[in-house]
Every structure is written in C-alpha cells, then in structure tokens.
Amino acid sequence: MVAVETPVACCAPLGAPTLDEEEALATAELFKALGDPARVRIVNLLATARGPVCACDLYEPLGLSQPTVSHHLKKLTDAGLLEREQRGKWAYFALEREAIEKLAAVADLKEVCC
Amino acid sequence: MVAVETPVACCAPLGAPTLDEEEALATAELFKALGDPARVRIVNLLATARGPVCACDLYEPLGLSQPTVSHHLKKLTDAGLLEREQRGKWAYFALEREAIEKLAAVADLKEVCC
DNA sequence: TTGACAAATCGACAATCTTCGATACATTTA
DNA sequence: TAAATGTATCGAAGATTGTCGATTTGTCAA
Numbered sequence: 438m439v440a441v442e443t444p445v446a447c448c449a450p451l452g453a454p455t456l457d458e459e460e461a462l463a464t465a466e467l468f469k470a471l472g473d474p475a476r477v478r479i480v481n482l483l484a485t486a487r488g489p490v491c492a493c494d495l496y497e498p499l500g501l502s503q504p505t506v507s508h509h510l511k512k513l514t515d516a517g518l519l520e521r522e523q524r525g526k527w528a529y530f531a532l533e534r535e536a537i538e539k540l541a542a543v544a545d546l547k548e549v550c551c
Numbered sequence: 552m553v554a555v556e557t558p559v560a561c562c563a564p565l566g567a568p569t570l571d572e573e574e575a576l577a578t579a580e581l582f583k584a585l586g587d588p589a590r591v592r593i594v595n596l597l598a599t600a601r602g603p604v605c606a607c608d609l610y611e612p613l614g615l616s617q618p619t620v621s622h623h624l625k626k627l628t629d630a631g632l633l634e635r636e637q638r639g640k641w642a643y644f645a646l647e648r649e650a651i652e653k654l655a656a657v658a659d660l661k662e663v664c665c
Numbered sequence: 666t667t668g669a670c671a672a673a674t675c676g677a678c679a680a681t682c683t684t685c686g687a688t689a690c691a692t693t694t695a
Numbered sequence: 696t697a698a699a700t701g702t703a704t705c706g707a708a709g710a711t712t713g714t715c716g717a718t719t720t721g722t723c724a725a
Binding site: 682689693 | 696697698700703704705708711713719721723
C-alpha cells in the first residue's frame with residue numbers, strides 16, 4: 438500500500454508565485470471536492486454543528502439516499518477535508534481542522550493581486 | 552434576455568448559519584469553476600501577472616488548444632471570477648476584484664468552526 | 666469591400682460524475 | 696452463534712465535463 442497524500446496536503450495557493458502541473462492538479466481536486474451542492478451542504482452542516490455528526494443524521498436534511506451520502510462523505514474525506522470516527526456501528530464526521538485553515542489560505546488571493 | 556447573477560454573486564459562505572438549496576448550488580458552482588487544473592493555472596497566471604493578460608498568451612503555458620482555453624476562460628468569466636476586455640482583435644482577461652474577495656470569504660471557515 | 670487574423674462557437678467523443686437499488690461488511694445485542 | 700442495524704461497496708443508468716478539429720464571428724488594415 439502506497440501512502441497517498443490528500444489534495445489538501447499537496448495543493449498550492451491560487452496566488453502562489455509559481456504553480457507546477459502537479460500542484461495545480463491537487464488544488465483543483467480540492468475545489469472539485471467542494472464543487473457539488475450536497476457536499477457544500479455537508480460541510481456547512483458540520484461547520485455549524487457543535488461537534489461530530491452521525492452520517493445517519495445527514496440523509497434527511499440532504500434529501501439523498503444512504504449510499505449517495507456515503508459517497509459524498511468519502512469524497513470529502515479522501516480530499517482531506519473531513520475526519521471519520523467510528524462510534525459503535527455509527528460513523529461520525531467532523532471537519533478537519535488543518536484542512537479548513539489550508540482551504541482558506543489556498544483561496545485567498547487578496548495579498549497577491551489587486 | 553433575463554439577467555442572470557453569477558455564482559460568485561449568489562453564493563453563500565461555507566460557514567453560513569443556514570444554507571438553502573439555491574445558495575448551496577451557487578457556492579458549489581463557484582468551487583466547480585476552480586475544480587480543473589487548467590482553470591487553476593489560469594487564475595494563478597492572472598494573479599501573478601502585473602495586468603490583464605491576452606488569451607493568446609495562455610495557449611502555450613497551458614499546453615492546450617485555442618478552443619479549449621477559450622472554453623475555460625468562459626467558464627471562469629461566467630462564474631464571475633474573470634473580467635473580459637476587448638482590445639482590437641485580442642481578448643484580455645483579468646481577475647475580478649470583488650470576486651476574489653468573495654471567494655476568500657466563502658472559503659473561510661475559521662471563524663465558524665474549530 | 667476584401668483579406669487576414671484572433672477568439673468564440675459547433676459537433677463529436679471519451680472520460681468522469683451523481684444517483685440509487687441491491688448487496689456485502691461491520692458492530693452490537695439477544 | 697444468530698439476528699438486527701448502520702455503513703460501505705457494487706453495478707448500472709443518465710448527465711455533465713474536458714478536449715480538439717472545423718467552422719463561424721468579430722475586428723482591423725488594405
């Protein structure tokens with residue numbers, strides 16, 4: 438098994454002085470992970486929750502089936518944005534602290550341009 | 552012709568207290584616009600340039616054909632991230648100031664969670 | 666008006682994505 | 696061990712996307 442870094446770990450800021458193909462790919466992967474309304478809502482629900490949220494509590498607010506929600510949670514987790522925690526037979530998800538900070542840094546162009 | 556707002560104009564921050572379906576869609580559209588390595592590189596090139604950049608100066612650095620670059624420029628412009636300016640027969644593009652600030656605000660979750 | 670050239674659009678194809686029902690896996694409880 | 700239940704994976708269908716060659720549109724100069 439090869440260790441694969443998450444997009445959020447590899448991505449470079451939009452305003453980086455230079456940006457090679459690999460960094461551009463990782464940065465794009467990060468944004469792509471947020472490029473779906475269901476995943477935007479998941480991140481929003483986790484951000485406004487007081488703590489980790491059970492996957493089973495997402496089906497109804499999202500109006501999506503269990504496999505579909507599981508799919509989106511996996512995409513966000515693979516991107517490095519979410520943390521998964523097993524509690525008995527339930528799966529709890531929370532925002533990954535470092536990823537949140539990295540995301541803000543990647544999307545911040547104010548200091549580079551304009 | 553109906554006036555259509557750009558995603559960047561309609562989107563709500565990831566950390567908004569509430570997020571209806573329409574806002575989630577606009578926010579996702581904004582991220583989707585940045586969810587491609589070619590478009591990430593375009594934004595990076597424009598961010599690090601001193602001023603507007605001619606479309607013709609993007610084909611070679613990106614290694615993509617003229618129609619493909621034009622396609623990506625349109626996607627970014629439609630999202631509200633780029634400004635297009637016609638200079639003779641050339642098309643110049645630059646980052647849209649307000650959009651850049653909005654993007655940073657949308658992606659910033661630090662004040663909401665963690 | 667005509668010719669030249671840059672950019673946008675069209676048409677097509679392959680690849681990827683979203684979604685869900687069905688199924689397999691994992692964990693707890695009887 | 697067996698039953699129950701929450702989650703992940705599989706397989707498939709329909710939609711969307713990225714790419715480019717060919718063509719059209721728009722702009723300037725003869």
